[in-house]
Amino acid sequence: MPKRQHQASLDVVIIGAGVVGAACAYYAARTGLRVAVVDRGPVAGGTTGAGEGNLLVSDKGPGPELDLALLSAALWRELARDLPREIEYEAKGGLVVAADEATVKALRSFAEGQRAAGVDAVEVGPGELRELEPHSAPDLAGGFLYPQDAQVQPAQAAARLLSASGARVHLGEEVTALLRGPAGEIRGVRTARRDLLAPAVVNAAGTWGGAVAELAGVTLPVxxxxxxxxxxxxxxxxxxxxxxxxxxxxxxxxxxxxxxxxxxxxxxxxxxxxxxxxxxxxxxxxxxxxxxxxxxxxxxxxxxxxxxxxxxxxxxxxxxxxLPDHLPAIGPDPRVPGLLHACGHEGAGIGLAPATGLLIAGALTATNPPLDPAPFDPSRF
Missing domain, CATH: 3.30.9.10 (D-Amino Acid Oxidase, subunit A, domain 2)
Structure with a gap:
């Protein structure tokens, strides 16, 4: 049996090489932290690689998720300037359409609440709708245009963020245990090939985030x-x-x-x-x-x-x-010192990844967060 390698001199190990884990690595590294990323498969081998790359504010009502989405939208625009071609960022805008006047009325009410939260929502009538989308069905009653909606190529975005982070990346290595100290605090992770030693571990394992939490003896109902x-x-x-x-x-x-x-x-x-x-x-x-x-x-x-x-x-x-309340778990787990979660984004993980990474980086460095992290506190479960 080959000897297990030990890699120390790390500040944080991130479990998961999807777009959320990649964003956590990117923003953590920008603060000067020494980062490693480990995944049992390839980059973007899970939910990220099966996504469309949606960066949406249009589908979110006022509240914590919309706040996170608006922050992420601004961060994606910055990333598109810094990493231009690789991520295929396209500020195409979103168009929500209605089949009848009753639905237009409901969308109008929804948009009013969104505008109060900082969303740009423009009502379009049937004629304007056909100008925006000439091949759309002729009997649609109208809709709303959301210029802040955009898209990226998700697998490429994850790969480029990881590369730009400079993190050590270990692919094809499943985490089999979380290493703990005498007081139960996190000391790193173990795979079949190596121990990665660090005082903090981020659970960015997406759909398998609940299984990673179980390795620490805690429950996260993903x-x-x-x-x-x-x-x-x-x-x-x-x-x-x-x-x-x-x-x-x-x-x-x-x-x-x-x-x-x-x-x-x-x-x-x-x-x-x-x-x-x-x-x-x-x-x-x-x-x-x-x-x-x-x-x-x-x-x-x-x-x-x-x-x-x-x-x-x-x-x-x-x-x-x-997750049952449709909000991701982002931040430290008070039950296990040194364990942080960044998972449970459902279908919005690609859109919400940069703001998630920024929140995790803030938690790791004890700096003021860009928005209130309380609604995403993993201890709410």
Whole structure:
């Protein structure tokens, strides 16, 4: 049996090489901390690699998550300037559409609350909607344009943030234990190959964040919520914005375990159109759901009739890390000194990653946070 390596002189070990873990590494390293990242798979091998890259404020009502999203939106714009081509940042804007006047009225009320929190929301009528999206269905009643919505290529964003952090990265190494001191404090992590010694460990393991918490003897009720995405053949830019039906907002906020689907349609720089989004709690069942795919295709064609004749080249799916109150767990765990959590973002992890990383870096260095971290306190569970 090969001798286990010991790596000291670290300030923090981050478990998880998805976009949240990468953002934690990036912002922690910017404070001067010595960082290592460990993951049982490749970079972006979990939820990040199965995401669309949504950076949304449009689907969030006033409250802590929207505050986190607005901060992240500003940070993503900074990152796009610092890491321009690699992350494929596209400030395309979001367009939420309504099928009838009653839904337009509900969106109007929702947008009023968002504006008070700092969101730019612009109402558009049916004629303006067709100008913004010429291929959209002609019978839509209107909608709202959200210029702050954007997109990145999630796997590339995670890889670039990790690279820019300068962190030591150990891939293909599952953490089998958290090392503890005599008072139960964190001393690092153990894999089959090495011990990484550090006084702080960040649990950024996404959907598997609950399992990492169990290694420390604590409970964090992270559950997987499965979602599918359709990918079409390459097309001219028939979809200009990130376009979704109003019922997507309700699906995001729902705690139902049943299959829910609401069309989110967007073009990509490479040509294919991405079509999401479904949600269902089925554990880690990776089997294909033809019902989910059928619903997505039908709902997308209802928004953009031109898509009815387009070929779907492939589908993919992943698991969103869901917490019961729909807020991520970010910050120190008071039950285990030196343990911090950065997981449970559900489908918003890519969008919320930079602000999460900034909060974690602040907690690690005992500096004033950029916003109130109390709503994300892991001890609330």
């Amino acid at each position: 559950l997987p919520r499965r979602g599918f995405v359709l990918v079409t053949e390459p097309l001219p830019r028939v979809v200009r914005h990130k376009v979704y039906a109003a019922d997507y907002i309700a699906d995001v906020a729902s705690g139902s375990a049943a299959l829910q689907s609401s069309a989110v349609v967007e073009g990509t720089p490479a040509g294919p159109v991405l079509i999401g989004a479904t949600r269902e709690r089925v554990g880690f069942d990776r089997s294909l759901s033809t019902e989910a795919l059928r619903r997505l295709a039908g709902q997308a064609a209802a928004l953009f009739p031109v898509l009815a004749q387009v070929r779907v080249l492939r589908t993919y799916h992943g698991f969103r890390p869901y």
